[in-house]
Amino acid sequence: MDIKQEVVIGNQAIARGLVEAGLEIAAAYPGTPSSEILPGVVYFKNMEGLKIHTEWSSNELCAFEVAFGAAAYGDARAACFMKQVGLNVAFPALLKAREKVLEGGLVIVCCDDPGPQSSQTEQDTRLLAALFGIPVFDPASPDEAADVAYYALNWSFKNKVPVIIRSTHRVSHARQSINLYKPGERTVTLKEGVCAGQGTKLGIIASGMSYSLVHDVIEEIGAADEVSLYKVLRVYPHSEDLARFVGSMEKVLVVEETDMVIEALIGNREKVMGRGDGTVPSSGEITYDIVRDMLSVILQGQGKVKAFAPDRSIETSLADVPIVPRPPKLCPGCPHRAAFFAMQHIWPDAIYPGDIGCYTLGISQGAVDTCLDMGAGVTFAEGFYDAFYQDGKLVPILASVGDSTFLHACLAPLYDAVRNRKRFILVIMDNSTTAMTGMQPTPQTGITVDGIATHSVAIEDIVSGLGVKYLRIVDPYDVPLAISTIKDAFHYLEGDDMLPAVIITRRECLLLAKGKGKDTAYPVRLVEDCIGCKSCFNTFGCPAISFDPEAKKIGIDDSICTNCGICYYACPVQPEGKELKKFKQGRA
Amino acid sequence: MKHEIICAGIGGRGVLLASTILIEAAIKSGMKAMASDEYGMSQRGGSVVSLVKVGSYASPFIGRENGDILLAFEESEFYKTLFFLRKGGLALVNTRSATLGASIDGMLKERQIAYRLIDADGIARDADMFQSANMALLGAFASFGIEPFTRDVLETTIRSRVPEKFLAKNLAVFETGFETARRKAKG
Numbered sequence: 001m002d003i004k005q006e007v008v009i010g011n012q013a014i015a016r017g018l019v020e021a022g023l024e025i026a027a028a029y030p031g032t033p034s035s036e037i038l039p040g041v042v043y044f045k046n047m048e049g050l051k052i053h054t055e056w057s058s059n060e061l062c063a064f065e066v067a068f069g070a071a072a073y074g075d076a077r078a079a080c081f082m083k084q085v086g087l088n089v090a091f092p093a094l095l096k097a098r099e100k101v102l103e104g105g106l107v108i109v110c111c112d113d114p115g116p117q118s119s120q121t122e123q124d125t126r127l128l129a130a131l132f133g134i135p136v137f138d139p140a141s142p143d144e145a146a147d148v149a150y151y152a153l154n155w156s157f158k159n160k161v162p163v164i165i166r167s168t169h170r171v172s173h174a175r176q177s178i179n180l181y182k183p184g185e186r187t188v189t190l191k192e193g194v195c196a197g198q199g200t201k202l203g204i205i206a207s208g209m210s211y212s213l214v215h216d217v218i219e220e221i222g223a224a225d226e227v228s229l230y231k232v233l234r235v236y237p238h239s240e241d242l243a244r245f246v247g248s249m250e251k252v253l254v255v256e257e258t259d260m261v262i263e264a265l266i267g268n269r270e271k272v273m274g275r276g277d278g279t280v281p282s283s284g285e286i287t288y289d290i291v292r293d294m295l296s297v298i299l300q301g302q303g304k305v306k307a308f309a310p311d312r313s314i315e316t317s318l319a320d321v322p323i324v325p326r327p328p329k330l331c332p333g334c335p336h337r338a339a340f341f342a343m344q345h346i347w348p349d350a351i352y353p354g355d356i357g358c359y360t361l362g363i364s365q366g367a368v369d370t371c372l373d374m375g376a377g378v379t380f381a382e383g384f385y386d387a388f389y390q391d392g393k394l395v396p397i398l399a400s401v402g403d404s405t406f407l408h409a410c411l412a413p414l415y416d417a418v419r420n421r422k423r424f425i426l427v428i429m430d431n432s433t434t435a436m437t438g439m440q441p442t443p444q445t446g447i448t449v450d451g452i453a454t455h456s457v458a459i460e461d462i463v464s465g466l467g468v469k470y471l472r473i474v475d476p477y478d479v480p481l482a483i484s485t486i487k488d489a490f491h492y493l494e495g496d497d498m499l500p501a502v503i504i505t506r507r508e509c510l511l512l513a514k515g516k517g518k519d520t521a522y523p524v525r526l527v528e529d530c531i532g533c534k535s536c537f538n539t540f541g542c543p544a545i546s547f548d549p550e551a552k553k554i555g556i557d558d559s560i561c562t563n564c565g566i567c568y569y570a571c572p573v574q575p576e577g578k579e580l581k582k583f584k585q586g587r588a
Numbered sequence: 589m590k591h592e593i594i595c596a597g598i599g600g601r602g603v604l605l606a607s608t609i610l611i612e613a614a615i616k617s618g619m620k621a622m623a624s625d626e627y628g629m630s631q632r633g634g635s636v637v638s639l640v641k642v643g644s645y646a647s648p649f650i651g652r653e654n655g656d657i658l659l660a661f662e663e664s665e666f667y668k669t670l671f672f673l674r675k676g677g678l679a680l681v682n683t684r685s686a687t688l689g690a691s692i693d694g695m696l697k698e699r700q701i702a703y704r705l706i707d708a709d710g711i712a713r714d715a716d717m718f719q720s721a722n723m724a725l726l727g728a729f730a731s732f733g734i735e736p737f738t739r740d741v742l743e744t745t746i747r748s749r750v751p752e753k754f755l756a757k758n759l760a761v762f763e764t765g766f767e768t769a770r771r772k773a774k775g
């Protein structure tokens with residue numbers, strides 16, 4: 001049989017496995033690193049000509065309940081997808097739902113973010129699953145993720161209980177070629193147990209990407225005679241075999257991300273090394289170098305093991321080489337940068353509660369002070385307001401939130417602000433997409449995950465519906481207008497309404513605009529007139545702007561500059577920058 | 589056969605397309621391949637590192653001083669990822685400079701790392717294809733003929749990956765990269 005193959009990322013592999021297993025309904029809220037699963041389902045259902053209902057939900061609880069409803073009371077094979085912190089949003093429902101005997105089948109795919117790379121905290125979904133007795137799988141590669149997804153949905157359907165697949169950033173985003181079978185034709189043998197080495201001195205137990213890393217390190221340092229590597233795929237309930245393996249080894253090391261789960265399930269503190277005794281770092285991602293250093297130390301001098309020693313001449317030779325640091329920044333031309341610039345310009349010392357999305361990067365422009373969880377931008381602002389108002393002070397508080405996060409988590413907080421008479425400015429940055437996670441359409445764009453038109457909802461209608469009276473919509477590229485609007489909003493707060501003021505800064509995400517060929521195009525004349533004050537370089541954070549210390553001038557990388565022209569406003573010698581001075585003078 | 593390859597550059601400049609071409613070229617040649625990408629939150633202008641492992645590996649990750657080949661699509665990113673490269677490895681760097689300076693030069697010699705400096709941006713700009721510096725560097729890499737990344741295999745893979753509209757020009761840039769690196773090898 002000629003089997004088709006395709007190079008996919010782990011998330012698409014999961015989608016493929018589910019589609020082949022007869023998935024009928026899938027719902028998700030995007031969140032790195034899980035966002036590509038639902039579009040993957042759409043891609044493969046179209047490829048196979050299958051009817052599968054797919055939808056973006058407004059949050060993870062909605063996604064879970066849609067899938068659960070379909071599997072619990074209908075006989076559907078359903079799935080929902082989210083990131084690890086998203087599981088917390090869905091958790092109240094999951095906790096009760098796990099007790100229900102399903103009519104159909106239900107797989108919850110939850111992608112963890114060790115590190116964390118793009119989340120506020122680390123969190124181990126396996127821990128929650130084990131704690132509440134929900135079966136959980138931890139695949140070690142995209143290829144295996146496809147198999148596990150196929151297996152899990154069938155298993156859930158047969159056994160009538162929900163199953164969790166926990167992926168991690170490194171599995172979800174690794175790229176590998178997988179086999180594409182006809183729906184229903186995949187045969188899966190789960191790979192668990194001893195997978196490498198034949199030693200008995202040290203038994204290593206690992207799951208997920210940690211397993212794959214340990215596997216490669218054992219090979220590199222030549223430790224196969226000293227250790228045995230046991231792979232765990234179903235973390236809860238784990239196989240009886242595991243205890244036998246532990247019994248047969250002199251010492252055991254558990255390598256897993258990110259909490260102690262297998263390690264805690266095994267117990268046996270005498271024999272077991274891992275996060276508990278500090279052998280494995282207590283937080284953060286497990287990298288190749290961490291595993292290699294760890295095994296080098298433990299196995300030093302044993303058998304043929306070549307412990308790794310770094311050659312520090314590399315660092316020495318680099319000591320005097322100027323290296324451009326590239327901290328995470330908003331894209332060149334990003335409308336958020338313009339909005340933050342306006343906010344910061346008028347009130348450099350305001351309180352800036354922020355939220356979660358690309359725009360958390362407003363920190364670097366001094367226009368975001370906090371980042372707790374989705375929606376906290378608004379509720380924090382309420383708390384700050386009260387803290388000052390009790391002392392009789394009305395201070396400028398400028399909260400910011402993106403459009404997708406607003407719809408996910410800010411409706412109740414904003415209504416609370418209205419009924420509890422809170423006064424602050426909320427800037428809703430509407431770029432018509434969930435950019436950070438890969439450009440998923442938001443409810444107000446009126447497009448489904450399948451790319452077809454649906455009913456849209458306008459943010460301004462929601463805001464007025466919640467009782468907000470001061471509502472302005474501005475183009476953030478119009479910096480003077482944005483600044484004067486913010487000033488005006490603060491005057492409003494000083495009035496009698498006792499309500500929050502809302503400003504929607506609306507401009508399409510640059511990546512979307514670019515896709516439509518709508519680049520703004522007039523050449524920037526910043527460099528010619530530059531006097532080297534570094535103001536734009538320091539306050540603006542555009543990746544296209546660099547500073548040349550020899551020429552004492554800034555430089556612009558035209559391969560990424562979008563000619564948005566917003567940097568003019570940051571420059572004291574340009575007419576645009578001069579124009580802004582008037583705001584500083586007559587400040588509220 | 590096994591290769592550990594690091595592709596380093598900045599976002600929006602085709603690093604991920606280059607690494608995709610490498611994995612697909614390896615798979616076309618009947619080998620196992622896997623990749624892992626690291627990029628910051630911003631989609632353009634941030635550091636991008638794509639690790640590609642070809643052969644019987646379980647993970648796509650490369651340890652310090654384990655990489656065989658470093659393709660640096662931007663000079664600064666070359667320095668940041670240099671620690672990946674093993675003794676005796678190979679590096680290709682997109683830079684306009686004629687040298688990397690005495691201290692780097694000495695260290696690379698000491699570590700027996702062969703390297704080639706290619707003005708991939710210049711090659712691409714001459715062809716009016718500024719965004720295609722990645723193709724110039726891949727062309728230069730092809731000139732080493734390291735199996736399975738020969739000129740033929742890479743060219744076929746590019747054909748299957750790059751949209752028709754840009755294909756001819758991309759292949760021309762690839763070709764110039766190839767020739768430039770070959771001339772340098774002789775010169």
Ligand code: SF4
Binds near residue numbers: 524543562566567568
């Ligand atoms: S015009 Fe200025 S702010 Fe806009 S992308 Fe170019 S350098 Fe950055």
Ligand code: SF4
Binds near residue numbers: 526531536537554573
């Ligand atoms: S703000 Fe203007 S003068 Fe100052 S460094 Fe930037 S371009 Fe040059």
